[in-house]
Amino acid sequence: MSADARPPAARRPVEKAVIPAAGLGTRFLPATKAIPKEMLPVVDKPAIQYVVEEATRAGLDDVLMITGRNKGALEDHFDRNWELEQALEAKGDEQRLARVRKSADLGTIHFVRQGEPLGLGHAVLCAAEHVGDKPFAVLLGDDLIDARDHLLERLIKVQQQRGGSVIALLEVPPEQTHLYGCAAVQPVDGEDDVVQVTGLVEKPDPADAPSNLAIIGRYVLDPSIFDVLERTAPGRGGEIQLTDALQERAAATGEGAGVHGVVFRGRRYDTGDRLDYLKAMVKLGSRHKELGDDFAAWLKDWVAAGGE
Ligand code: G1P
Numbered sequence: 001m002s003a004d005a006r007p008p009a010a011r012r013p014v015e016k017a018v019i020p021a022a023g024l025g026t027r028f029l030p031a032t033k034a035i036p037k038e039m040l041p042v043v044d045k046p047a048i049q050y051v052v053e054e055a056t057r058a059g060l061d062d063v064l065m066i067t068g069r070n071k072g073a074l075e076d077h078f079d080r081n082w083e084l085e086q087a088l089e090a091k092g093d094e095q096r097l098a099r100v101r102k103s104a105d106l107g108t109i110h111f112v113r114q115g116e117p118l119g120l121g122h123a124v125l126c127a128a129e130h131v132g133d134k135p136f137a138v139l140l141g142d143d144l145i146d147a148r149d150h151l152l153e154r155l156i157k158v159q160q161q162r163g164g165s166v167i168a169l170l171e172v173p174p175e176q177t178h179l180y181g182c183a184a185v186q187p188v189d190g191e192d193d194v195v196q197v198t199g200l201v202e203k204p205d206p207a208d209a210p211s212n213l214a215i216i217g218r219y220v221l222d223p224s225i226f227d228v229l230e231r232t233a234p235g236r237g238g239e240i241q242l243t244d245a246l247q248e249r250a251a252a253t254g255e256g257a258g259v260h261g262v263v264f265r266g267r268r269y270d271t272g273d274r275l276d277y278l279k280a281m282v283k284l285g286s287r288h289k290e291l292g293d294d295f296a297a298w299l300k301d302w303v304a305a306g307g308e
Contacts, residue, residue: 010161010274010285011163012133012134012135013134013160014059014060014134014135014136014156014159014160014220015060015061015062015134015136015292016063016064016130016131016134016136016137017058017060017064017136017137017138017139018063018064018065018066018067018124018127018131018136018137018138018139019048019052019055019063019064019065019066019128019138019139019141020065020114020120020121020123020124020138020140020141021038021048021053021065021067021071021074021141022066022067022068022071022113022114022117022200023034023037023117024037025037025038025116027272027273027274028040028277032068035073036067036070036071036073036074037072037141038071038074038141039073039077040271040272040277042144042269042280042281042284043281043284043285043288043291044093044288044291046075046077046250046271047141047144048065048141049077049106050144051105051139051141052078052106052107052109052146053106053137053147054144054145054147054152055107055137055139055152056106056107057147057152057154058150058152058153059156060137060139060152060298061107061108062107062108062110062148063106063107063108063109063110064109064110064112064127064130064131065109065110065111065112065238066112066113066114066123066124066126066127067111067112067113067114067189067260068113068114068115068117069083069113071113073172075111075113077103078103078106078109079099079104080101080104080152081104084100085097085100085101088100090261096297100248110130110181111263112126112127112130113126114126118234118239118240119234119235119237119239119240120140120158120239120240120241120242121229121232121239121240121241121242121243121244121245122229122239122240124221124229124242125136125226125229125230125240126225126226128223128229129170131223131226131275132223133223134222135159135165135220135222135223136216136220136223137152137155137156137218137219137220137221137222138218138219138220138221138242139152139217139218140216140217140218141271141273142217142218142270142271142272142274143216143217143218143268143269143270144181144266144268144269144270144271144280144284144302145218145264145266145267145269146267146269147268148216148266149264149266149267151218151262151264151266152218154262155167155168155218155219155262156195156220158194158220158260158262159220159222159260160186161173162194162258163222163256163258164222164249164257164258164259164260165219165220165221165222165225165246165249165256165258165259165260166219166220166259166260166262167183167197167215167218167219167246167259167260167261167262168215168216168217168219168261168264169183169185169195169213169214169215169216169219169261169263169264170213170214170216170261170263170264170268171213171214172210172214173212174209174212174214175206176212176214177204177206177209177212177214178203178204178205178206178209179203179214180203180214180215180216181200181201181202181203181214181215181241181242181243181246182200182201182203182204182209182210182211182212182213182214182215182216183195183197183199183200183210183211183213183215183261184197184198184199184200184210184211185197185211185213186198188260192278193262193263193264193265194260194261194262194263195213195260195261195263196258196260197250197259197260197261198250198251199247199250199251200215200243200244200246200247200250200259201243201247202235202236202241202244203236203237209288213261213263213267215243215269216264219242219246221246222249222256222257223256224249224255224256224257225245225246225249225256228245228248228249229242229245232244232245232248236304240279246259253292256307267283269284270284275282282299283290286299
């Protein structure tokens with residue numbers, strides 16, 4: 001098909017997921033001194049594996065991770081480990097063997113290094129060559145979304161219907177807006193969970209927040225975002241912000257422009273700081289299919305006994 005005969009990007013299917021994983025993880029030091037924060041376990045899997053499983057569940061089998069220095073463990077985790085597999089095989093430990101193999105069987109995982117930590121927008125720009133000219137998903141590893149809530153599938157559907165870019169929004173208490181990108185929105189007729197995004201501000205002071213709708217770490221982006229990111233100047237924190245590039249797209253018209261939001265009302269587990277990470281561990285631990293019943297029963301008794 002010639003370039004001119006191609007369908008507009010909006011109608012091209014979403015097949016690729018991009019997972020930025022180059023952050024330093026300073027909030028978890030010293031745990032993250034020698035291992036990437038994405039490898040911290042949530043119950044019995046590294047946090048990043050939940051995110052890759054979410055992408056592949058939504059049909060995105062091509063996953064690109066944007067990594068940086070000291071991230072070798074990520075490549076190892078999603079690769080085969082023959083020695084370990086042989087040892088488990090020799091012992092006849094089928095159950096653990098299956099668990100070990102699963103992490104290497106999740107789609108096709110590619111890696112590119114960011115080189116310089118210039119911000120989330122710059123990390124996404126590092127995916128330009130791999131992504132090409134189709135809309136693509138971005139999943140941030142600090143947010144885990146409950147598998148029962150199908151947020152990514154919903155974002156993809158809305159993007160395919162409406163074109164442009166689509167972001168996931170969550171209502172947060174007004175005193176927390178300074179932790180997130182925040183959206184100014186207008187309702188969309190006939191849709192309960194979809195809004196038109198008219199403006200975006202990265203981590204606003206509470207007085208400047210356009211709403212209490214915060215961007216959570218799931219996006220389906222039109223590839224025109226790359227041209228915008230190329231010329232996006234450093235913003236909040238001196239970093240090239242994805243939110244700023246999306247603000248430009250929200251205000252623009254023409255092919256690939258426009259931003260919609262999906263207001264998420266499901267279950268999200270934040271693993272971005274130590275306290276939220278502990279909460280995520282308890283919630284997901286209580287639902288774990290092998291450990292959940294025992295853990296939840298113990299937790300109840302322990303709390304009832306005053307946590308001693
Ligand atoms: C990033 C984005 C922010 C978004 C947040 C969601 O910030 O820049 O707009 O609200 O992720 O987790 P970070 O938390 O990486 O500082």
